[in-house]
Amino acid sequence: MKKIMMATAAAALMAGTAHAEDVKLGILIGFTGPLESLSPDMAAGANLAITQINESGNFLDGQTVSSVQGDTGCIDASLAVSSAERLITSDGVKGIIGGMCSGETGAVLQNAAIPNGVVMVSPSATSPALSTVEDNGLFFRTSPSDARQGQVMADILNDRGIKEVAVSYTNNDYGKGLADSFEAAFTDSGGTVTMNASHEDGKADYSAEVGALASAGGEVLVVAGYIDQGGAGIINGALDSGAFDTFMFPDGMVSETLESNFATLTEGSFGQHPSASGDGPVKFQEMGKAAGFDATGAFSPESYDAAALILLAMQASGSTDPAVYKDKIMDVANAPGEEIMPGDLGRALQILKDGGEVDYVGASAVEFVGGGESAGNYREIEMKDGKMVTVGYR
Amino acid sequence: MDFLNAFVALSNYVLIPGIAYGSQLALGALGVTLVYGILRFSNFAHGDTMAFGAMVTVLVTWWLQSLGVSLGPLPTALLALPIGIIGCILMLLATDRAVYHFYREKKAKPVILVIVSMGVMFIMNGIVRLIIGPDDQRFLDGERFLISARDFKEMTGLAEGLAIKSTQVITLITAIIVVALLFWFLNRTRAGKSMRAYSDNEDLALLSGVNPERVVMLTWVIVATLATVAGVLYGLDKSFKPFTYFQLLLPIFAAAIVGGLGSPLGAITGGFVIAFSEVTITYAWKKVLGYMMPDSLAPDGLVQLLSTDYKFAVSFAILLIVLLFKPTGLFKGQSV
Numbered sequence: 001m002k003k004i005m006m007a008t009a010a011a012a013l014m015a016g017t018a019h020a021e022d023v024k025l026g027i028l029i030g031f032t033g034p035l036e037s038l039s040p041d042m043a044a045g046a047n048l049a050i051t052q053i054n055e056s057g058n059f060l061d062g063q064t065v066s067s068v069q070g071d072t073g074c075i076d077a078s079l080a081v082s083s084a085e086r087l088i089t090s091d092g093v094k095g096i097i098g099g100m101c102s103g104e105t106g107a108v109l110q111n112a113a114i115p116n117g118v119v120m121v122s123p124s125a126t127s128p129a130l131s132t133v134e135d136n137g138l139f140f141r142t143s144p145s146d147a148r149q150g151q152v153m154a155d156i157l158n159d160r161g162i163k164e165v166a167v168s169y170t171n172n173d174y175g176k177g178l179a180d181s182f183e184a185a186f187t188d189s190g191g192t193v194t195m196n197a198s199h200e201d202g203k204a205d206y207s208a209e210v211g212a213l214a215s216a217g218g219e220v221l222v223v224a225g226y227i228d229q230g231g232a233g234i235i236n237g238a239l240d241s242g243a244f245d246t247f248m249f250p251d252g253m254v255s256e257t258l259e260s261n262f263a264t265l266t267e268g269s270f271g272q273h274p275s276a277s278g279d280g281p282v283k284f285q286e287m288g289k290a291a292g293f294d295a296t297g298a299f300s301p302e303s304y305d306a307a308a309l310i311l312l313a314m315q316a317s318g319s320t321d322p323a324v325y326k327d328k329i330m331d332v333a334n335a336p337g338e339e340i341m342p343g344d345l346g347r348a349l350q351i352l353k354d355g356g357e358v359d360y361v362g363a364s365a366v367e368f369v370g371g372g373e374s375a376g377n378y379r380e381i382e383m384k385d386g387k388m389v390t391v392g393y394r
Numbered sequence: 395m396d397f398l399n400a401f402v403a404l405s406n407y408v409l410i411p412g413i414a415y416g417s418q419l420a421l422g423a424l425g426v427t428l429v430y431g432i433l434r435f436s437n438f439a440h441g442d443t444m445a446f447g448a449m450v451t452v453l454v455t456w457w458l459q460s461l462g463v464s465l466g467p468l469p470t471a472l473l474a475l476p477i478g479i480i481g482c483i484l485m486l487l488a489t490d491r492a493v494y495h496f497y498r499e500k501k502a503k504p505v506i507l508v509i510v511s512m513g514v515m516f517i518m519n520g521i522v523r524l525i526i527g528p529d530d531q532r533f534l535d536g537e538r539f540l541i542s543a544r545d546f547k548e549m550t551g552l553a554e555g556l557a558i559k560s561t562q563v564i565t566l567i568t569a570i571i572v573v574a575l576l577f578w579f580l581n582r583t584r585a586g587k588s589m590r591a592y593s594d595n596e597d598l599a600l601l602s603g604v605n606p607e608r609v610v611m612l613t614w615v616i617v618a619t620l621a622t623v624a625g626v627l628y629g630l631d632k633s634f635k636p637f638t639y640f641q642l643l644l645p646i647f648a649a650a651i652v653g654g655l656g657s658p659l660g661a662i663t664g665g666f667v668i669a670f671s672e673v674t675i676t677y678a679w680k681k682v683l684g685y686m687m688p689d690s691l692a693p694d695g696l697v698q699l700l701s702t703d704y705k706f707a708v709s710f711a712i713l714l715i716v717l718l719f720k721p722t723g724l725f726k727g728q729s730v
Contacts, residue, residue, distance in 0.1 A: 171703075195678075195696065200703065204628070204638040205415075208676050208702040211407035215678035216696055233633075241406055242543020242555035 028098030030074030041297030056346030102127030144376025150181030214243035301363030420665030431656035435507035447622025451478030654723025
């Protein structure tokens with residue numbers, strides 16, 4: 001009996017020492033909720049970066065990294081905060097990749113990350129409100145703010161010579177934030193928004209909404225909604241009544257569903273969604289295929305980059321303490337330094353170990369601006385001959 | 395000033411959608427009013443009865459489509475409709491046998507039956523979601539438009555387009571046929587007369603030899619037919635999603651009460667009153683007024699009384715006003 005007790009105690013001790021060399025990161029995204037279909041590919045992206053770091057063996061004198069998952073429910077702030085508390089206090093994570101949706105991310109930041117001094121890098125929260133939030137230098141995001149998307153949308157419209165638009169947005173943080181930032185940017189550049197009205201998701205009939213929009217008029221209808229929800233209803237209603245023929249589709253609308261259901265009906269319509277050009281995305285897609293997940297899934301590249309940035313910053317500062325490495329995240333993300341593509345994480349670790357500098361480009365062409373958010377690269381698309389084609393990058 | 399364009403814009407966004415929506419509400423309200431008049435309780439399960447009938451029709455439509463059966467320009471759902479009606483009748487008769495019969499024997503108060511119908515509502519709601527799922531389902535095929543907005547503009551050269559969907563025409567024609575049949579049945583046939591007698595005075599009807607169980611059965615058969623037709627028309631014209639039928643309950647009850655509970659004519663009038671109030675109060679009149687007024691008076695704002703988010707609030711407001719000032723409704727139904 002005594003021997004067994006001794007053995008267990010020894011085993012526990014050994015397990016304890018093994019833990020000490022193991023750095024944990026939390027993956028805190030909406031595994032349930034309205035965006036649950038995106039989360040598996042996002043988690044796979046983040047885990048791929050961790051696997052590559054571990055395989056290189058260069059990380060902080062041979063330490064290994066592991067991940068712990070937490071669920072936010074996407075729209076459930078209390079679930080998100082309690083998951084974050086669990087990750088930080090009981091699992092002891094040194095950094096969090098998350099949250100997923102804008103509202104829940106703000107709640108976790110205020111109630112769990114800042115009080116405990118843990119770094120958060122969100123791959124997908126895009127609300128403009130998160131740019132100005134007081135974060136003690138702990139919050140970053142590899143996705144662009146919708147304020148930037150609003151500006152890009154105004155640029156696209158101006159380049160096409162369109163001066164008057166009507167806006168219908170989905171009634172939540174995302175839709176309202178995007179619609180407001182777009183209206184501000186477009187009005188500043190001399191355009192007119194004839195109507196900026198919300199629609200509720202999940203209704204059967206949008207003819208009343210479309211009637212009001214048609215009455216307000218405009219050359220193009222901007223639909224800042226979700227393609228699987230009210231956004232499709234608004235387009236159907238507008239096409240049926242002949243109110244609008246041309247639409248602008250922000251990121252919530254651009255998808256394969258849009259192409260297959262509406263490409264022929266909305267000939268000449270256009271839109272944009274966050275997507276980087278160049279070698280990074282291509283390389284990441286190959287790696288994703290090899291690892292067995294869909295690397296083209298929305299925000300999967302951003303998740304990979306979020307994990308990579310945290311780990312590279314730890315390497316650069318030589319510490320896993322969030323209070324120390326948080327200052328290095330901007331350094332590894334931006335120039336100067338050697339450009340790092342996805343899959344080059346081992347080399348990046350070596351450069352940092354030797355005292356060099358890196359400029360992390362990664363899968364989503366990371367370039368941090370402001371308080372630490374992606375400058376944002378957008379792919380501009382257009383409906384031509386029943387197909388959704390890329391017309392350029394911004 | 396351009397009255398023709400103003401009228402076309404008004405028809406496109408207010409009159410035609412309003413008539414279609416009004417017909418769908420009227421059919422729904424007729425079912426509610428019949429249950430109230432003859433069985434003497436407010437049937438909260440009516441919205442989900444519509445969903446159930448429509449669901450059976452959708453499933454049969456899919457089956458017919460997979461066999462390659464079609465009606466050409468008409469939606470296949472019309473062919474599946476009779477089977478949907480039979481499915482819904484069986485469901486309602488089974489519900490009556492299992493649930494309502496028990497309370498009728500005990501001569502339960504109407505308020506108890508209302509609560510019972512609420513329970514039935516939740517169960518039906520669950521059954522529909524369990525079978526077909528909570529998502530939007532498409533089952534419309536055939537020709538979508540009688541006239542599309544683009545064709546209309548080319549034909550007439552007007553600035554405004556007018557779109558008439560084939561489902562809107564089908565809705566109106568079907569509603570007229572169903573209502574005509576219903577009135578013929580209630581006024582001209584022996585069974586219909588016995589139903590009206592039972593509704594007017596239960597004791598006298600029993601004394602003159604009306605069989606109450608038969609009247610109840612007939613009522614459920616008619617209610618199931620009306621509910622299925624209304625549900626399928628709404629699903630064809632808009633889209634089939636179980637939850638929206640639950641939401642329809644409010645405008646349907648508002649229509650039945652505005653018209654006067656228990657009065658079939660009132661239910662139809664109520665349906666159109668509610669539909670047009672919802673559409674006109676939330677419509678932005680800028681375009682129509684812009685055409686009607688001289689340029690100097692043309693409005694700058696949207697001239698929208700209420701945002702479209704408040705569509706259901708309009709039904710609520712009308713319901714309250716009627717209950718406060720004329721509880722028997724427009725056509726002297728029973729007071730609530």
